[in-house]
Amino acid sequence: MTTATVRTGTRPVFWVALGLLAVVLLALPLILRSDSRLNIAILVLVYAALAQAWNLLGGFAGQISLGNAAFFGLGAYTSTILFSRWEVTPWLGMLGGALVAAVFAVIIGYPVFRLGGHYFAIATIAMAEIVLTVFNDWEFVGGAVGLLIPFARVDGRPADSWYYLQFNQHKEPYYYIALALVVLVTAVTIGVSRSKVGYYLRAIKNDQQAARALGVHVLRYKLIAIALSAAFSAIVGTFYAQYLLYIDPETTMRLELSVLIALVAILGGVGTVAGPLIGAAVLIPAAELTRSQLGGTGNAVDLILYGGLIILISIFQPNGLMGLVERVRRRGRGRPLTPPSDEEALAREEAPLLGTYEEERG
Amino acid sequence: MDTTLLIQALVNGLLIGMVYALISVGLTLIFGLMEIVNFAHGEFLMLAMYAAFWGSVLLHLDPMVSLPLTVAGLGLLGLVTYRGIIAQILRAPMLAQIFATFGLGLFLRGLAQYLWSPNFRTVERPWLGQLSGGTVDLGGVFLGVPQIAAAVLAALAFAALSLFISRTRVGLALQAVAEDRATATLMGIDSNRMFALGWVIGGACVGLAGAVLACFYPITPTVGILFGLMSYIVVALGGFGSVPGALVAGLLVGLVQEASPIVFGVPTTYKYAVVFALYLVVVLIRPQGLFGRF
Numbered sequence: 001m002t003t004a005t006v007r008t009g010t011r012p013v014f015w016v017a018l019g020l021l022a023v024v025l026l027a028l029p030l031i032l033r034s035d036s037r038l039n040i041a042i043l044v045l046v047y048a049a050l051a052q053a054w055n056l057l058g059g060f061a062g063q064i065s066l067g068n069a070a071f072f073g074l075g076a077y078t079s080t081i082l083f084s085r086w087e088v089t090p091w092l093g094m095l096g097g098a099l100v101a102a103v104f105a106v107i108i109g110y111p112v113f114r115l116g117g118h119y120f121a122i123a124t125i126a127m128a129e130i131v132l133t134v135f136n137d138w139e140f141v142g143g144a145v146g147l148l149i150p151f152a153r154v155d156g157r158p159a160d161s162w163y164y165l166q167f168n169q170h171k172e173p174y175y176y177i178a179l180a181l182v183v184l185v186t187a188v189t190i191g192v193s194r195s196k197v198g199y200y201l202r203a204i205k206n207d208q209q210a211a212r213a214l215g216v217h218v219l220r221y222k223l224i225a226i227a228l229s230a231a232f233s234a235i236v237g238t239f240y241a242q243y244l245l246y247i248d249p250e251t252t253m254r255l256e257l258s259v260l261i262a263l264v265a266i267l268g269g270v271g272t273v274a275g276p277l278i279g280a281a282v283l284i285p286a287a288e289l290t291r292s293q294l295g296g297t298g299n300a301v302d303l304i305l306y307g308g309l310i311i312l313i314s315i316f317q318p319n320g321l322m323g324l325v326e327r328v329r330r331r332g333r334g335r336p337l338t339p340p341s342d343e344e345a346l347a348r349e350e351a352p353l354l355g356t357y358e359e360e361r362g
Numbered sequence: 363m364d365t366t367l368l369i370q371a372l373v374n375g376l377l378i379g380m381v382y383a384l385i386s387v388g389l390t391l392i393f394g395l396m397e398i399v400n401f402a403h404g405e406f407l408m409l410a411m412y413a414a415f416w417g418s419v420l421l422h423l424d425p426m427v428s429l430p431l432t433v434a435g436l437g438l439l440g441l442v443t444y445r446g447i448i449a450q451i452l453r454a455p456m457l458a459q460i461f462a463t464f465g466l467g468l469f470l471r472g473l474a475q476y477l478w479s480p481n482f483r484t485v486e487r488p489w490l491g492q493l494s495g496g497t498v499d500l501g502g503v504f505l506g507v508p509q510i511a512a513a514v515l516a517a518l519a520f521a522a523l524s525l526f527i528s529r530t531r532v533g534l535a536l537q538a539v540a541e542d543r544a545t546a547t548l549m550g551i552d553s554n555r556m557f558a559l560g561w562v563i564g565g566a567c568v569g570l571a572g573a574v575l576a577c578f579y580p581i582t583p584t585v586g587i588l589f590g591l592m593s594y595i596v597v598a599l600g601g602f603g604s605v606p607g608a609l610v611a612g613l614l615v616g617l618v619q620e621a622s623p624i625v626f627g628v629p630t631t632y633k634y635a636v637v638f639a640l641y642l643v644v645v646l647i648r649p650q651g652l653f654g655r656f
Binding site for chain 2: 058064111112114115116117118119121122123125126127129130133134136137255259262263266270300301302303304305306307308309310311313314315318319
């Protein structure tokens with residue numbers, strides 16, 4: 001949707017808005033001036049990047065993954081083990097984690113992409129649960145207790161270090177690194193969505209049989225999508241590990257995390273570039289604030305509100321916030337609502353796919 | 363390998379497998395009718411268990427006595443869920459459907475935690491637990507009475523449901539809607555009423571399962587997560603929409619879960635992972651599940 005906007009006439013306004021947004025985002029740590037608010041901003045960026053990575057697979061290719069936390073966790077664990085055992089800098093660990101996750105995703109994806117609809121979604125849950133169980137039980141990676149990431153020390157005191165990707169005194173660099181990750185994964189998403197791969201992925205999502213009939217190598221492009229999705233999820237995982245300086249299987253790989261990642265993208269609008277970013281900007285502060293304001297004593301009011309909000313969005317705004325934006329924009333221009341946008345048309349196409357399975361390799 | 367241990371594990375597996383099958387049958391029935399997966403199914407079970415617990419605490423009714431109330435209450439919850447949420451999203455994208463029921467699950471879990479705290483609860487001295495000391499000894503193989511009762515009730519419910527679906531006019535109408543909604547509507551079947559009925563039956567089955575589970579399983583707001591997850595695996599393994607599939611897959615999952623530590627020597631912490639692996643292996647050979655129609 002955003003890419004379409006750029007091409008159709010709104011160019012100056014769009015670029016000015018983007019410039020303003022960039023200035024605000026760059027200046028945000030100066031405005032927030034408190035670690036707890038900065039923490040929320042960093043979490044927004046983390047989830048924006050994760051949802052954007054999910055979007056490559058779930059949004060463009062239409063393959064609903066409820067197991068992306070496994071890729072996130074693999075990234076976190078790979079860099080942490082490389083660092084805590086062999087002192088490899090987390091920047092290299094980040095690349096290593098991306099590689100591990102991408103290879104794992106391709107190995108998993110090769111057989112699992114034969115499945116369609118709910119069978120695929122549940123297979124991704126099963127995959128992630130198996131990884132979680134293995135890590136919970138595996139002594140080498142700390143088992144269920146998890147791993148502490150050693151402090152980077154100067155004169156025996158925890159210090160800031162770009163080499164060790166640790167900022168124990170001032171947290172601002174974490175924010176800028178997370179922002180850079182969001183920009184990176186968004187740039188890749190835009191690149192993919194405009195490339196041949198992006199068109200193939202949308203064709204697969206729209207009608208897999210037709211795409212294959214037209215000569216699209218369906219499995220190859222799905223594997224590209226899952227590898228990219230996994231690699232970027234893993235990169236964010238490394239960042240998250242360095243930010244918390246502690247990881248365990250439950251926090252990095254649990255099912256709720258996979259669901260939340262998908263939810264952020266869906267709330268914003270799947271298959272659009274801006275959707276996951278908007279979803280994160282709305283959902284994460286709302287979740288964090290309700291948790292800190294209402295759920296502090298573990299009375300779960302935050303869960304109730306959160307669940308209720310999800311139900312309401314599903315009923316009243318099933319195409320996400322981007323659907324809302326699109327509607328307002330059309331109304332503003334006085335255009336009729338009748339011809340559905342590509343995304344809406346695609347979203348409607350999804351319904352008949354439910355529960356069917358497709359033979360992937362022909 | 364100790365034979366007694368193996369038999370014990372297999373019997374345990376069959377008993378818990380029947381409960382899995384009972385929990386899953388509503389899920390698969392609903393999917394067969396309207397191609398929606400209720401991701402709040404585990405939370406329905408959790409509420410049923412709490413209903414049995416509060417019945418025992420507040421009304422001094424044994425879970426077996428309050429069972430009809432629990433079943434009826436959960437059937438009603440199914441109806442309300444269908445009317446209030448599902449009927450609104452029948453034509454929404456699949457993602458919106460998934461997340462509507464996911465949201466409902468979170469909402470119910472939060473509500474249970476808010477109202478009843480996250481503490482573990484157990485039904486004090488359930489009637490089934492005291493019957494013949496709570497266990498039966500079959501030549502070295504010990505069976506819990508509540509577990510046996512759960513499996514027997516589940517089997518009875520399955521038989522009743524199968525008869526209802528295959529022998530009554532309403533049951534045939536259910537099948538007709540599952541088969542072809544448009545044609546069924548042309549034959550004068552109100553598909554909306556059949557959908558609602560599917561949700562009532564699904565709720566009632568889970569209500570029955572929750573009432574018996576409450577006799578031997580600790581109750582927390584999060585108890586539905588594992589059972590919910592297992593029931594999705596069972597339904598997908600058996601084939602979405604297939605009632606016999608839910609039965610066979612439920613038993614298979616129960617057997618594999620309990621027997622894998624003894625037969626394959628995997629650590630017990632892996633028993634659920636083995637079940638997930640089983641699912642992956644089966645759907646890779648048969649992508650539509652064991653009894654899937656596609």
